[in-house]
Amino acid sequence: MIDKLEFLLALAREKHxxxxxxxxSVTQPTxxxxxxxxxxxxxxxxxxxxxxxxxxxxxxxxxxxWARRIVGxxxxxxxxxxxxxxxxxxxxxxxxxxxxxAMIETLTTPYRxxxxxxxxxxxxxxxxxxxxLLDNLEADAGVTYLDNEPVGRVxxxxxxxxxxxxLTSADAPLGNRDKVTWAEVAKVPLCLLTPDxxxxxxxxxxLGEAGGNAQPTLESNSMILLYSHVRTGRWASxxxxxxxxxxxxxDVLRAIPIVKPEASYTIGLVVPARExxxxxxxxxxxxxxxxxxxxAD
Amino acid sequence: MIDKLEFLLALAREKHxxxxxxxxSVTQPTxxxxxxxxxxxxxxxxxxxxxxxxxxxxxxxxxxxWARRIVGxxxxxxxxxxxxxxxxxxxxxxxxxxxxxAMIETLTTPYRxxxxxxxxxxxxxxxxxxxxLLDNLEADAGVTYLDNEPVGRVxxxxxxxxxxxxLTSADAPLGNRDKVTWAEVAKVPLCLLTPDxxxxxxxxxxLGEAGGNAQPTLESNSMILLYSHVRTGRWASxxxxxxxxxxxxxDVLRAIPIVKPEASYTIGLVVPARExxxxxxxxxxxxxxxxxxxxAD
DNA sequence: ATTGCTCAATAGAAGACCTCTATTAAAAAT
DNA sequence: ATTTTTAATAGAGGTCTTCTATTGAGCAAT
Numbered sequence: 001m002i003d004k005l006e007f008l009l010a011l012a013r014e015k016h017x018x019x020x021x022x023x024x025s026v027t028q029p030t031x032x033x034x035x036x037x038x039x040x041x042x043x044x045x046x047x048x049x050x051x052x053x054x055x056x057x058x059x060x061x062x063x064x065x066w067a068r069r070i071v072g073x074x075x076x077x078x079x080x081x082x083x084x085x086x087x088x089x090x091x092x093x094x095x096x097x098x099x100x101x102a103m104i105e106t107l108t109t110p111y112r113x114x115x116x117x118x119x120x121x122x123x124x125x126x127x128x129x130x131x132x133l134l135d136n137l138e139a140d141a142g143v144t145y146l147d148n149e150p151v152g153r154v155x156x157x158x159x160x161x162x163x164x165x166x167l168t169s170a171d172a173p174l175g176n177r178d179k180v181t182w183a184e185v186a187k188v189p190l191c192l193l194t195p196d197x198x199x200x201x202x203x204x205x206x207l208g209e210a211g212g213n214a215q216p217t218l219e220s221n222s223m224i225l226l227y228s229h230v231r232t233g234r235w236a237s238x239x240x241x242x243x244x245x246x247x248x249x250x251d252v253l254r255a256i257p258i259v260k261p262e263a264s265y266t267i268g269l270v271v272p273a274r275e276x277x278x279x280x281x282x283x284x285x286x287x288x289x290x291x292x293x294x295x296a297d
Numbered sequence: 298m299i300d301k302l303e304f305l306l307a308l309a310r311e312k313h314x315x316x317x318x319x320x321x322s323v324t325q326p327t328x329x330x331x332x333x334x335x336x337x338x339x340x341x342x343x344x345x346x347x348x349x350x351x352x353x354x355x356x357x358x359x360x361x362x363w364a365r366r367i368v369g370x371x372x373x374x375x376x377x378x379x380x381x382x383x384x385x386x387x388x389x390x391x392x393x394x395x396x397x398x399a400m401i402e403t404l405t406t407p408y409r410x411x412x413x414x415x416x417x418x419x420x421x422x423x424x425x426x427x428x429x430l431l432d433n434l435e436a437d438a439g440v441t442y443l444d445n446e447p448v449g450r451v452x453x454x455x456x457x458x459x460x461x462x463x464l465t466s467a468d469a470p471l472g473n474r475d476k477v478t479w480a481e482v483a484k485v486p487l488c489l490l491t492p493d494x495x496x497x498x499x500x501x502x503x504l505g506e507a508g509g510n511a512q513p514t515l516e517s518n519s520m521i522l523l524y525s526h527v528r529t530g531r532w533a534s535x536x537x538x539x540x541x542x543x544x545x546x547x548d549v550l551r552a553i554p555i556v557k558p559e560a561s562y563t564i565g566l567v568v569p570a571r572e573x574x575x576x577x578x579x580x581x582x583x584x585x586x587x588x589x590x591x592x593a594d
Numbered sequence: 595a596t597t598g599c600t601c602a603a604t605a606g607a608a609g610a611c612c613t614c615t616a617t618t619a620a621a622a623a624t
Numbered sequence: 625a626t627t628t629t630t631a632a633t634a635g636a637g638g639t640c641t642t643c644t645a646t647t648g649a650g651c652a653a654t
Contacts, residue, residue: 001298001299001300001371002298002299003298016630017630017631017632018629018630018631026613026614027613027614027615028630028631028632029613029614029615029631029632029633029634030612030613030614032631032632032633033612033613033632034612036632042374042375042378042379043378043379043382044378044381044382049630049631049632050620050621050622050630050631051619051620051621051622051629051630051631051632052620052621052622052629052630052631053630053631058381059378059381059382062374062377062378062381063374063378066370066371066373066374066377067374069370070299070367070370070371070374073363073366073367073370074298074363074367076363077339077359077360077363077364077367078339080359080363081339081340081341081356081359081360082339082340084341084355084356084359085340085341085356153572275450313601314601314602314603315600315601315602323641323642323643324642324643324644325601325602325603326602326603326604326642326643326644327641327642327643329602329603329604330603330641330642331641333603346601346602346603347601347602347649347650348600348601348602348603348648348649348650348651349600349601349602349649349650349651350601350602
């Protein structure tokens with residue numbers, strides 16, 4: 001039964017019978033039969049399909065919701081039992097938005113001190129994707145903005161507040177200032193994240209409210225790319241203060257506080273609201289609570 | 298997998314392989330094999346057994362906890378899908394303490410108006426048993442005291458506050474009074490519930506604090522038995538006000554408020570903390586919230 | 595100690611169920 | 625109209641499950 005629910009989850013991820021089957025390491029007829037059996041035992045159609053996958057019926061969506069929970073719980077059970085016997089081992093899959101990537105090590109480094117057998121997979125993605133991955137059991141934890149509405153059932157642990165700096169070289173326009181306003185920043189050509197990133201949308205909003213409007217000279221979904229440009233001293237960017245300092249500044253590169261308003265958004269750890277949590281996640285939450293006071297300003 | 302978890306739950310209930318097997322409608326070797334397979338796939342011993350069942354290992358207890366949740370969720374899923382197709386049908390199993398039995402109809406009657414295809418099983422038991430039955434998926438909802446610590450993960454809906462009356466005939470000692478004190482009641486021979494019932498323990502405590510000590514002439518776990526005695530006018534009892542009035546008083550029988558102190562305890566609906574709830578239970582919670590204001594005093 | 599009883603594990607056979615390969619059928623894309 | 629993509633179906637093989645029957649271990653009473 002649980003394996004059939006896994007089939008359903010894979011189908012929801014892949015939206016394609018054959019690919020879902022491959023993800024489950026079975027053949028396509030096997031997965032088809034599994035879905036069909038679910039439909040038979042529950043007595044309702046779960047998937048609308050012509051000769052190809054279309055979508056889930058309303059009942060299918062509800063079953064999908066239960067399937068996520070039941071499969072998640074059954075994995076958590078296995079993991080907990082394994083941890084009781086072998087200590088904390090396995091892989092922790094973290095999904096994080098790009099602006100937080102440089103601070104993830106403040107979680108993973110002490111975690112690894114305590115639990116050396118745990119491996120990590122960190123995936124950079126948009127804030128929507130973070131929640132989507134959590135929902136679909138494709139990530140164990142996320143690091144993202146806490147201010148907006150959480151999509152699924154999640155537990156949040158605040159980590160720090162993100163504040164904004166103009167990164168620019170000392171000899172560029174505004175480069176000699178102690179602080180600048182968003183209105184002033186709006187007039188400078190910037191390197192920014194792509195608009196699918198929440199950080200970009202936040203900056204757009206702040207610039208817009210200051211009467212400007214962002215016309216980035218360069219967009220990317222990679223912080224490394226943005227930073228390597230800014231580092232030359234020939235480009236400018238708006239970055240979270242913590243990110244700028246952890247990437248390191250150079251002689252010419254300055255991180256100038258942006259005021260009017262002195263905006264800030266809360267960044268935190270987000271994990272599935274499962275009680276009890278899996279041991280791997282519980283340890284991460286513990287670490288986050290330990291680290292958060294050290295990150296506060 | 299889920300069926301093996303059901304085996305484990307049955308074993309926890311019955312503490313006996315053969316009886317657990319019968320409860321699952323399989324033979325004893327099948328159940329034994331199922332438990333063994335669970336142990337193999339999880340890689341730990343779950344059950345301590347010599348030639349007979351002893352108890353669960355610590356790992357077994359944890360797995361049992363997960364099993365309750367997973368099995369509960371999978372039943373809830375089935376029920377929800379069934380309800381989507383056929384409306385609310387099935388059987389709602391309610392566990393209630395004896396003093397609340399006469400008010401259960403205030404929940405079930407309007408429930409049945411709305412959902413005529415739902416059948417009910419109401420079981421009278423002690424408050425500990427209510428929580429135990431809920432925990433083990435043997436009851437869907439409970440009606441009991443809310444004041445004491447809830448054992449498992451439950452959601453509570455307050456219904457009314459239980460206040461106490463001396464039920465006695467008008468011509469018996471104290472029978473002509475408008476109110477009596479617990480100290481006075483302590484001197485009257487009473488018919489009370491057996492000491493495994495929380496209501497009895499509450500009354501014992503109130504009597505004790507008033508300097509008396511309960512020496513009931515007659516004990517029973519059945520309210521009907523107590524009431525039928527009191528109704529003759531030859532016996533007295535302490536009963537919750539709401540119970541006394543819903544059973545009905547006679548010419549000679551009076552329900553006299555007991556003061557010093559005017560004690561009261563909250564009675565409420567208790568259901569498993571599952572999100573979302575099964576449709577049957579969700580409807581009962583809705584009914585309870587609807588009814589509670591009408592019961593308030 | 596011996597006997598008898600209860601209970602869970604084991605053996606082995608029958609059958610249910612699952613998964614595979616190969617193929618078909620239907621819809622979409624070209 | 626033809627080709628391609630995609631899911632369902634058919635049928636064989638194998639695995640897993642469940643059953644009956646039996647064994648063996650522990651416990652109690654003699």
